[in-house]
Amino acid sequence: MGKHFFRSSSPPPSKPTSHHTLAERAMEECEKDVHTLITKWTSSESDQFLFSLTSHQEAEEFVRAVRNLHNSMHRLVSVTPEAEKLYQAKNTIQAAMKLLESEFRRVLKANREYLDPECVSIRSYKSSRFSISDSEHDGAGYFADDPDAMDDLKMIADCMISTGHAKDCVKVYQSIRKSIVDETLKSFEVERLTLHHIQKLDWDILETKIKSWLRAVNLAVPSLFYGERILADHVFSVSGTIADSAFTEITREGALALFAFPQNVGKLKTLTPEKMFRTLDMYEALANVYPEIESIFNSDSNEAVKSQVTNSLSKLSEAVRSMMVDFESAIQKESSKKPVAGGGVHPLTRYAMNYLSFLADYSESITVIFENWKLTLTYPLPKTLFPCGGGEEAYPEDVLSSPVSIRLGWVILLMLCKIDGKAQPYKDVALSYLFLANNLQYVVNKVRSSKLNLLLGGDCVARHESKVSRYIAKFEKLAWGKVLTSLPEDPTAEISPEKAREHFVSFNTEFELAYRKQISWIVL
Incomplete structure (x- = not known):
């Protein structure tokens, strides 16, 4: 009975199962591989970047190792959720994500020319017209930056998203790409002008801004926004939702500012018939790019942008009809x-x-x-x-x-x-x-x-x-009737010299009178 009283209430520790041992050993090996690679690429002695022209194979090896570690962690969790080795592996994953995030930011910044929206849209256009070999030959040496930058970004994004770090990746992407979009729109002279501001502008100044807007919309839609759409879809191809969200966050503010300008112009009460043609220029420009806008801003998250374009077209239409009524009224008055x-x-x-x-x-x-x-x-x-x-x-x-x-x-x-x-x-x-x-x-x-x-x-x-x-x-009857009646009724009939002289004098007299009267008259 005493022995029974002092017996421990907890069961003795169980021996690790074979599944546990194998999963833990596999994870330890993966963790070691990733840790070794992190040390290599974060060492102060390293003068190269993980994602560069000369280290693509190593970059692929690193991403593969991180994925293997993440997968092995999941397998171990399914067997032993509280395994102590998991904490060390989690720290290693965090270090790997920190390195990938740093590389993601660096690639975005270092390859700015190659990732320029216009360049991206041009390459996309070329790829739809030429074979791969033609494209490679045609583009050789054209860009000084890494031609694999888009694929590198995609590789990093895929890895970070699959390991549960999408938020960090998207945050970096949005911050850098949005600054580029805003800077580009500024170079297009796109301003965030309110109706109150526009109402205070003289027409000459406003017309200059309309000309700038016409240039901007024909550059922004087919190159800037289209290029950003292609880039976001490529980098975040693993998730359409993330791609849409990133693209929307990057372009929404600038797109709304660009597409709201025509609506504010259309609301002006000072539009006279003479301003009809600039208004139609804006309508025509926006209508021409509308199919592209629908294609580029094609997700529900971009509904505000598409609605703004529709509202601007509607308001410009109202303004044109109003000016047409004023034009008709001016004729009547x-x-x-x-x-x-x-x-x-x-x-x-x-x-x-x-x-x-x-x-x-x-x-x-x-x-x-x-x-x-x-x-x-x-x-x-x-x-x-x-x-x-x-x-x-x-x-x-x-x-x-x-x-x-x-x-x-x-x-x-x-x-x-x-x-x-x-x-x-x-x-x-x-x-x-x-x-x-x-x-x-x-x-x-x-x-x-x-x-x-x-x-x-x-x-x-x-x-x-x-x-x-x-x-x-x-x-002719009123102006030349007397001249014509001064001639004989039948010009082929024989008449006396005296009668002919009378007709001649009468004709000359009537012709002279008609000529003097009509010498200043205008015939179109």
Whole structure:
């Protein structure tokens, strides 16, 4: 009974199982290998870096050893979670991660030229067009930095992520790459301008900033952002989530600043019709790169960037439509009374048609902008305005195929109605018809020589030309009727010399009067 009383309550230590012994021995060997390599590459006597042009084999050996150690630790934990050797192995893993993190940072900084987003995007473009051998030959000697830098970064990232140190790796990557993105955007003259700031700028200064923005967006999207997307996807190819997160953190702030600028410009209340074309330049530039933006910023984490682009396009569209209304209003309010000397082309005609011909150069953009912008009228418009179909009078929706054609046709009609009114002050009716003919011919010439011809259609031009001919016929009848009636009714009939002399004198008199009256008149 006494022996039983003094017996220990704890069971005697069990002998290590064969599985435990093998797992521990394997881990010890792996730990020794990693420790030896760490000592080698962190020694003060070493004058080389682990990831360099001359040590790729050693770098691969190091990463392989770290992976083996990590895997052996997992095997030992599954057998003996509290094994003392695990603590030493964990310390060795930490030292290995410290070395890899240091190398990751160094490779990112040392190979900045090779990892430049534009260079990365160019190499990606080349690789899609040429064979591997062509690419290697074409790129030989082009970069002074390590051509394996991207693969080195990927190797380090894969190792750190697989061993549970993704956060440290991504933090270094984001810090260095974001500074490069911000610096590059600054070199593109991209500024973080608020609406309040923009509202205070004179137009000349703002126009300069718009020009800088146009250059920046055409560089940033296809080279900077695209290059960063490729680099992040390559380095963190082991995890799409990490790649998206890293890319988003690097580019979001700069991208939002770049893509918000057009929205703020579109919000300005001081945009007049003359500023239409710079606004369209911005819309066109952003619309042209939009497919690339959707492809580059293709993850849910980049939804804010894509939404900003959409909002900017929407606000620019609103601004263009608003300026178009102001342009139409300016035509309607034009109130000059003084007749144009000689029945020449009125300044309103020149202004309106030059404006519309420039506008037609943005045909693709305005077609989209005007697509759902319905022209509401309470009365029919004349058939001569439109290119096809309809009766003598028809609504534009019945005879035109697109909202942009309807809108442009409507503006031309507004202008022609004003020109009709400006023919009234001429005291000579013949001159008023010449004035109408000249102005309508100017419209025809402008339509024919610009993209308006494509938007309005050839039949529209033909109808206007027919109307020009009618104006000319009336002008000729009124201006030269007396000259023509002074001639014999039948020029082939025989007449007496006296009668011929009368016709000759009458013709000379009427011709001289017509000539003196019309010497200063203008025929386009």
